[in-house]
Amino acid sequence: MSFFYLTPVKGDLPVHLLEVILLNRVEHLKTILTDKPMIYNEYVVEGSIYDNVGHFTLCVILILCEDREFTEYILKSELELFKRRLTSLSAYELRSFAKKILRSIKKHDKVPKVIESLQILCQHLMLKEVAQHICSVHNSDCTVHSIRLNFTQCLRLVARRQVEITNGVATVPCGRWLQYIISLFRENLINRINNTDVTPLKSDVRIMELLHKIKKDYNLSKVKPNVLLSKDVDSASRFFPPCMLNLHQNLRRRHRLSHTQRFHYSLFLKDIGMPIEESVEFWRAEYRLHPNGHHSCCHNWEKDEKKYVYGIRHMYGLEGSRRNYPSVNCSTIQSIDSACSEGGCPFKSFDYQKMVPLLKNCSEPVLSQIIELKKKRLYTNALLFTIFDPILGIEAKDYSLADIDSTLSLFEDFDTTMISRSFGKKQPDRLAFLTKEYRFISLLSAFVGFKFPATQQSDSHAAERGPEDEPGTGVPPPTDETSIPYGAQPAPYIEAGDGLESNTALIC
Ligand SMILES: [Zn+2]
Ligand SMILES: [Zn+2]
Structure with missing residues (x-):
């Protein structure tokens, strides 16, 4: 399971355990947005079953709660968690991250646009010399390697003139790859929250109770950001x-x-x-x-x-x-x-x-x-x-x-x-x-x-x-x-x- 979260894990889980997983995840995400040091949390171990279950259930909660502020808060912290994980990978781990994503993509017959470009990128990242290069001397201006995408697949980079375009094909240099994966993660997450229908769950008392507990916990601990005294x-x-x-x-x-x-x-x-x-x-x-x-x-x-x-x-x-x-x-x-x-x-x-x-x-x-x-x-x-x-x-x-x-x-x-x-x-x-x-x-x-x-x-x-x-x-x-x-x-x-x-x- 990769921490890009392409596929939810299947199986049964007692509700009380689901609650523990979720509360631990939200607690962990809260710490990420503060200056406090990160503490090891067994429910948010990279790529574990709990990590996967926690992420997908939290997405369901976000869709159900329809609270914009809460959704933005969670999106921002999930994104930060992803960034930290991605940027701390060794070359070996980066390759295995890419391979896991490719395996997961293979299981789907039809993939959305976002995933198509992720696939192209991962095919490069799984190569030993490329992964080693990315994790060694290499900065955001590096152009040693590159991938070619339709310009509509990387509009953010285009808007910032960070890619070259010839006949509608954008050349994305390796210096921008990590930034690009992060934007794909964000896009994929927003699409999921946007396009998943969870209406049947609204009548499920167990999940609605979980939703209230998490919202209550969030409201209690809300910190006022951006205060100038x-x-x-x-x-x-x-x-x-x-x-x-x-x-x-x-x-x-x-x-x-x-x-x-x-x-x-x-x-x-x-x-x-x-x-x-x-x-x-x-x-x-x-x-x-x-x-x-x-x-x-x-x-x-x-x-x-x-x-x-x-x-x-x-x-x-x-x-x-x-x-x-x-x-x-x-x-x-x-x-x-x-x-x-x-x-x-x-x-x-x-x-x-x-x-x-x-x-x-x-x-x-x-x-x-x-x-x-x-x-x-x-x-x-x-x-x-x-x-x-x-x-x-x-x-x-x-x-x-x-x-x-x-x-x-x-x-x-x-x-x-x-x-x-x-x-x-x-x-x-x-x-x-x-x-x-x-x-x-x-x-x-x-x-x-x-x-x-x-x-x-x-x-x-x-x-x-x-x-x-x-x-x-x-x-x-x-x-x-x-x-x-x-x-x-x-x-x-x-x-x-x-x-x-x-x-x-x-x-x-
Ligand atoms: Zn490079
Ligand atoms: Zn006066």
């Missing part, structure tokens, strides 16, 4: 985009921000994970102090607490029109006339003297690139360099926007193994900050207007999606090397007349 903002601010770092420094220095800037900064903090109660605490701590220096504001927290709290609650969609407001993005910030306020895009509106102190994390060569981009008015690209420079590494002087693009794709996949292998040693703090749940994605989508598939509304419908709508293909590939057109997307900004500005404008 008020007390942690100072230390986190060094990872912020320079425009927000600038606002943060202004606020700390003068204890006030002008209305629009406070609005932008609050939304940013909200989007990178600050819960409402922390937001109230954060603003209270500053606004209870006297304004420092020349500032027209005559309000303070003590006197105007109600109005401030109302304004914050409004931004979180708890008052008024009850809209959950998104952060403003790069193009909006660039379009603001910041001549008379403390905000704006530092790349666009600040002179050299004022801009450079905000770019402390950048290496010398990147700083000169940024200055070039500033001259060319490519402010959004300058921002991308700022964010990526410290993790891409100071020694890699000549990286281009294409490298940034391929790094984005690692983050997009939450390919944590690959990410920490590539960048973990260089900037562990920054990496931990960026990879914490969806924080990095929020950050980039907020600023660059780049929408990862995972942040789009439609992705929460992943389980309902047909196989032809492979997620990820909606991302347009960059059109040329000098400019990534992410910023070109419409700004997710507040429409006129929704009442927020007028409601909170009471307070400057």
Whole structure:
């Protein structure tokens, strides 16, 4: 039995044992998404009967429970489990993994498209020299071996321009194979959840009881991801985009921000994970102090607490029109006339003297690139360099926007193994900050207007999606090397007349 889970095992099992298997599996999957060390679990041993039974029964539970959040959570952790197992295989184990899959495919008379390409790949991986190559000196740019597929079988790779296409045939180099198997695993799993009819089981009391136990266990242990506490903002601010770092420094220095800037900064903090109660605490701590220096504001927290709290609650969609407001993005910030306020895009509106102190994390060569981009008015690209420079590494002087693009794709996949292998040693703090749940994605989508598939509304419908709508293909590939057109997307900004500005404008 392979841990790709192509075929469910057949046989009888007492219900109480099934329950033990399932609860153990869910417990194991929970640990995978945390930083806690993995503990050996006899019910989740790779390729064992319990592992197989647990996986397939959990799929049945997901279909029956129709809970999107729970389904996404399990999908994400099953995917992570698969990645870890796959990337830790020795050459010998990789060959046996491929052989098991091929044996399993042979038992089926008709195989879906996903499995066809898996078959082609496994026929290569079972070869001794190929497996040894994959498990030795070989990285994601390696092209020593390759397989040829119809381009429709690897749309994700096509969208990211990671394969070459000739007459509709894509050449997938070995550097992309593991990434490709992972995407096939994901696709196969989503198809299964999507297309398996388990209606008869709905009247089976035993399975429904199991379902309730697992859901209860999950709800009890739900951890709130992506939380930014008020007390942690100072230390986190060094990872912020320079425009927000600038606002943060202004606020700390003068204890006030002008209305629009406070609005932008609050939304940013909200989007990178600050819960409402922390937001109230954060603003209270500053606004209870006297304004420092020349500032027209005559309000303070003590006197105007109600109005401030109302304004914050409004931004979180708890008052008024009850809209959950998104952060403003790069193009909006660039379009603001910041001549008379403390905000704006530092790349666009600040002179050299004022801009450079905000770019402390950048290496010398990147700083000169940024200055070039500033001259060319490519402010959004300058921002991308700022964010990526410290993790891409100071020694890699000549990286281009294409490298940034391929790094984005690692983050997009939450390919944590690959990410920490590539960048973990260089900037562990920054990496931990960026990879914490969806924080990095929020950050980039907020600023660059780049929408990862995972942040789009439609992705929460992943389980309902047909196989032809492979997620990820909606991302347009960059059109040329000098400019990534992410910023070109419409700004997710507040429409006129929704009442927020007028409601909170009471307070400057
Ligand atoms: Zn290779
Ligand atoms: Zn005021």
